[in-house]
Amino acid sequence: MIASIIIGIVIFGYAGWALVRFINKSKQGKCAACGVKDSCSSQCSPIVKNK
Amino acid sequence: MFESLKMGDKGKIIDISRVGKLVQRRLLDLGITEGSEVCVKCVMPFGGPVMIESCGQCVGIRRKEAVQIEVVRL
Amino acid sequence: MEIALIGNPNTGKTSLFNNLTGSYAYVGNWSGVTVEKKVGVFKNNIGQLIDLPGVYTLNPLSKDEGVVTSYFLNEAVDRLLNILDASQLERNLHLTLQLLEFEKPALIGLNMIDVANKRGIQIDASKLSKILGVPVVPVVARNGKGCDKLVDVIATKSIQPANKNLVCYGQAVESAIAAITGEMTAKTNHSTRFLAIQYIEGNEYVRNYVNHIADQQKLTSILEELESQLLNQYDTKSLANFIYTKRKEVIEKIVAEVARKGDATIPLSEKIDSIVTNRYLGLPIFLLLMYFMFMLTFDWLGTPLSDALDGLLTGPVTSGIESALGAIHASAFIHALILEGLVAGVGGVLVFVPQIFILFFFISLLEDSGYMARVALVMDRIMESVGLNGKAFIPMIIGFGCNVPGIMAARTIETPRERLLTVLLTPLMSCSARLPVYALFVGAFFAGHKAFIVLSLYVLGIVMVLILAKIFSSTVLKSETSLFVIELPPYRLPQFQSLWRSTWDKGKGFVRKAGTFIFAGSVIIWLLSYAGPGGLEVDMDDSFLAAIGNVIAPIFAPIGFGTWQAAASLITGFLAKEAIISTMNIIYFVPNDASLQALLADFYTPLSAYSFMVFILLYIPCLATVATIYKETNSKKWTAFSMIYAFVIAYVLALIIYQGGRLIGLV
Numbered sequence: 001m002i003a004s005i006i007i008g009i010v011i012f013g014y015a016g017w018a019l020v021r022f023i024n025k026s027k028q029g030k031c032a033a034c035g036v037k038d039s040c041s042s043q044c045s046p047i048v049k050n051k
Numbered sequence: 052m053f054e055s056l057k058m059g060d061k062g063k064i065i066d067i068s069r070v071g072k073l074v075q076r077r078l079l080d081l082g083i084t085e086g087s088e089v090c091v092k093c094v095m096p097f098g099g100p101v102m103i104e105s106c107g108q109c110v111g112i113r114r115k116e117a118v119q120i121e122v123v124r125l
Numbered sequence: 126m127e128i129a130l131i132g133n134p135n136t137g138k139t140s141l142f143n144n145l146t147g148s149y150a151y152v153g154n155w156s157g158v159t160v161e162k163k164v165g166v167f168k169n170n171i172g173q174l175i176d177l178p179g180v181y182t183l184n185p186l187s188k189d190e191g192v193v194t195s196y197f198l199n200e201a202v203d204r205l206l207n208i209l210d211a212s213q214l215e216r217n218l219h220l221t222l223q224l225l226e227f228e229k230p231a232l233i234g235l236n237m238i239d240v241a242n243k244r245g246i247q248i249d250a251s252k253l254s255k256i257l258g259v260p261v262v263p264v265v266a267r268n269g270k271g272c273d274k275l276v277d278v279i280a281t282k283s284i285q286p287a288n289k290n291l292v293c294y295g296q297a298v299e300s301a302i303a304a305i306t307g308e309m310t311a312k313t314n315h316s317t318r319f320l321a322i323q324y325i326e327g328n329e330y331v332r333n334y335v336n337h338i339a340d341q342q343k344l345t346s347i348l349e350e351l352e353s354q355l356l357n358q359y360d361t362k363s364l365a366n367f368i369y370t371k372r373k374e375v376i377e378k379i380v381a382e383v384a385r386k387g388d389a390t391i392p393l394s395e396k397i398d399s400i401v402t403n404r405y406l407g408l409p410i411f412l413l414l415m416y417f418m419f420m421l422t423f424d425w426l427g428t429p430l431s432d433a434l435d436g437l438l439t440g441p442v443t444s445g446i447e448s449a450l451g452a453i454h455a456s457a458f459i460h461a462l463i464l465e466g467l468v469a470g471v472g473g474v475l476v477f478v479p480q481i482f483i484l485f486f487f488i489s490l491l492e493d494s495g496y497m498a499r500v501a502l503v504m505d506r507i508m509e510s511v512g513l514n515g516k517a518f519i520p521m522i523i524g525f526g527c528n529v530p531g532i533m534a535a536r537t538i539e540t541p542r543e544r545l546l547t548v549l550l551t552p553l554m555s556c557s558a559r560l561p562v563y564a565l566f567v568g569a570f571f572a573g574h575k576a577f578i579v580l581s582l583y584v585l586g587i588v589m590v591l592i593l594a595k596i597f598s599s600t601v602l603k604s605e606t607s608l609f610v611i612e613l614p615p616y617r618l619p620q621f622q623s624l625w626r627s628t629w630d631k632g633k634g635f636v637r638k639a640g641t642f643i644f645a646g647s648v649i650i651w652l653l654s655y656a657g658p659g660g661l662e663v664d665m666d667d668s669f670l671a672a673i674g675n676v677i678a679p680i681f682a683p684i685g686f687g688t689w690q691a692a693a694s695l696i697t698g699f700l701a702k703e704a705i706i707s708t709m710n711i712i713y714f715v716p717n718d719a720s721l722q723a724l725l726a727d728f729y730t731p732l733s734a735y736s737f738m739v740f741i742l743l744y745i746p747c748l749a750t751v752a753t754i755y756k757e758t759n760s761k762k763w764t765a766f767s768m769i770y771a772f773v774i775a776y777v778l779a780l781i782i783y784q785g786g787r788l789i790g791l792v
Contacts, residue, residue: 004456011462011648019645022638026700026749068362073186073539077610079369080181082216092395096404099506100515102613107244108213109398109613111502113509116609 055124061090062122069119074112081110088125126172127201128279131193131224132208133217134179135614137236137266141208142176144269145276162192171280172203181216183223184328184365187539194330197227198315204279205231208266211241211248214384218376219369222292223323225257228316232260234275239265240615245387253383257291267620292375294322294368297358301325301351308339308347325351326365397616401496407503416580418487422480423564423576430479431564438472458661462651465714470647473710473721474639474703477561482632484557488526489627493619497522501611511591512598514538514609517547521590524554525583526631528750531556532757542604546597548757549767550590552746555583557635558702562741565706569722570731578735582742589743589774638701646697646704650711665712684740684779685733698741700748705741730792736783743775 056062064087067075078084083105092109093102100111130138146165163176177196178189185191196202207224209217224231235250254261260278264271293299305324306317313320323331325348335344352364361367401410421427443464450460491497497519505515516538524531528551535547555563563579571578598604653670657663665671666689673696674689681687681695694708713724729737745768746754755764 001454001456003453004459007455007459008462011467015645015648017645018641019649022642022645023700023748026747026752071606071608073606073608074610076186077539077608079366080186080216080219081610081612082213082219084369092398093402094404095402095407095503095506097506100502100609102398102402102502106213106215108216109615111498111505111515111609111611111613113505113609 056091056122058091058094061088061125063088063125064120064122066121069121070116074116078110078112081108082106083110089122126203127175128167128172128204128206129175129177129196129202130206130208131177131220132179132236133181133210133213133220135612136179136208136210136213136217138179138208139176140266141234141236141264141272142174144266144272146174162196167276169276169280171276174206175202180220182220183323184326185330187537188544189536191330194328198330198334202229205229206234206275206279207231208234208236208264211235211238211263212244212246214241214246214248214380215373215376218379219372221257222372222375223319225259225291226316226319226322228319232262232275232278233257234266234271235261235263236266238263247385247387249383249385253379256379256382267623290318292372294371297351297354298325298367298371301347304347305335305339305344308343309335312338322368324348326368327363398499398613402499402502407499411500411503415583416576418484419580419583420576422483422487423567423579427480427483428564428568428575431476434479435476438468438476442472443468461655461662462648466647466651466655466711467644469710469714470650470707471639471643473707474561474643475636477564477706478632478636480564481557481560481635482628484560485526485631486624486628488522489624489631490619491522493617493624493627495614495616498611498613502613505609507591508594509607509609511595512543512602512607513546513594514540514543514607516609516611517543517550520547520551521554521587524551524556526557527634528552528554528556528746529753532750532753535757539608540604540606542598542602543607545758545763546594546602548754549597549763549770550594552750552754552767552771553586553590553593553743555586555742556702558747559741561703561706563738565709565722566725566729566734566738569725570729570734582738585739585778586742589778593770593774635703638703642701643703643707646700647707647711650693650697650704650708654711670712681740683784684776685736685783686729686740688728690728691737695740695744698747699745702741702747732783732786732791736779736786739782740775740779743771743778745772745775 064083064085067078067083067085070078083089083103087105090104091101092104094114095101098114100113101117102109102111103117104110130142132138142163142165145167147168162178165174165176166172167174175196177193180190180193183194183197185194205224205227207221209221221233233254235248235253238248241248250261250263262271262275262278264275266272294302302318302321302325305321309317309320320331320335324335324344348364355361355364355367359367361370401407403410446463446468450463455463491500500522501515501518503515504518508515508517517535519537520531520534522531523534531551531554532548535544535551538544538547560579563582564575567575567578650670653673654665654668655661655663657668658672659667670693671689674691674693676692677696678687678689678692681691690709690712693712694705697704697708710721713721713728725734745751751764751768754767755761758764
């Protein structure tokens, strides 16, 4: 029984955390797709059109 | 006239000013301007782009721009 | 210390970046792979390295080039690392001269010496260094040769340029430069000479910047005076052209001193080109390659591997978990959660990893070899006729892997209208996340013609792009200007290691997503199907999920799949397209060996299955794609447009296929 409760908590906890993180990342769009996002300190700011 | 060049022919550009401003700028970036020697590498069918070579690099441009470039055959 | 990596397009900046920082960023063999600046930390921690998009000059023409100019104007850069393509020294030096005018410490990495040598060009690096007044280090960016020395030079030497004012622009321009710099004294930290020259050249970004800090009217009058003076005095077309000519004179002198030309062998590249860009063979060869790619992915190699993986998951893995759960006396709830939720949901997506990796491998091969730019050339005639540009085909092929980088690659397209059009249409390219859905359905309904049916969907996506491009460009996005000039890089034999890294880099996102989002989604979907208004462990048809699905299911009845199961999976599919497959695996969960494919036959006919696949192909882009469209277009209107038109097109087309198919007697 205790094992079941622990497994349940771990699975639901991880699922909740992963979901929140995924939605946040998706909203960032291109940073999520960037190859060096881990070591990147600049925010990939959208470029303002020059005209 | 560019049209007079066939595949494999070489020519020298004498006037590029009739080509659109943006295309002219981009060709200039690539080092292709008046006085450059070019070689027609390939012509796509149905009025498609042409592939030209200048100083060892290949560039694709559209046919309608290519015909506006004045060249003399070498 | 911040060091900016800058150079012409396709000179190996990103390869060098990867070598110097030990990171792995996206490398390809066509102009404009890097569209956004990237920051990495040097291996030995001496500072940060910034990878900038490739530019021919600091005077930008397209959006990705603008990134570089605004970086120079708005951010503090300590050192410049300029990478040169030794085989194209003349063209590359135009940028170098502008960088030296910026008067920041600089050094030069001389790349592609091997290519230059093959063309019979020998370059004296030490002489070049002496003339330019900055260190020049020969490197081979692809395999990292010379990189250690480069790092040493960056870290130790003081590399302030020794020779100032390499180019003298003639008396008239020089006095105008003096007048303009006079207006800016003590108002900026940048080199005023650099700003003045760029201002005269007509650099929009610099003009904006300068007009903010100095008296706009005075500057304009200086400029006008100079222009009339020059046009009278010399045979020149514009100020920019005059400056270009002056730089060119200097460059010709430099090159004459440092480069020796010998005999060149005819490069293999040209021989290949005479075949793949052949008048008549070009297009057929491209289509044949695509067909080969799909056969390998779906028939010859991918499917057997996926089946083997599936066997492993449903067999040993499932029974292993079952006995483990039995051993710890897990409750029925946990039992169902893990086996019917997680194994079915996450496993259902993971079995498609082999196929996705094969597809990514081919996309990497296309990118790395240099064929990509040729495809743009071959396709330009067709694209032009619908108001697009051959270059738009590159984002679309990348979109086959994932729509997000595809949309970003559209930045290399110079004209705003064509770029917007490409951004809006790239989501119609069938990304790899949609592939599992096809794989599942073709396996169940079209076993004899798997690759052909899937190829038909990919082609349908492309055909829709062409039709919609024509419609949009003649209605909402009208404009005459179009620009197509594309550099065709020499072919290179892709190295297996870099090919594998590039494949892994693209594919790992899919695996990671399975472990995070698909995992979470599976838990939630399972919970919604397990619980209902009547309590826990209800019949699936009475669950919350069924209730949600039933609300929108009637909408899909006319197009052949008005079941709550289909509706529910389409909702999750908006978050990530793979979620469709895990949702289905959970909903149609069958214990025993009866496979999902066999069960699907109870819910779909071949016709409605095809209609469903078409709908999946075209309906609303996933959340990450929508966010990227918003970032790239900077417009809520266009973002909403991209979602709405996609849904409408998907519905209409599925309706035509389903109802039309029934009319002519298909089932």
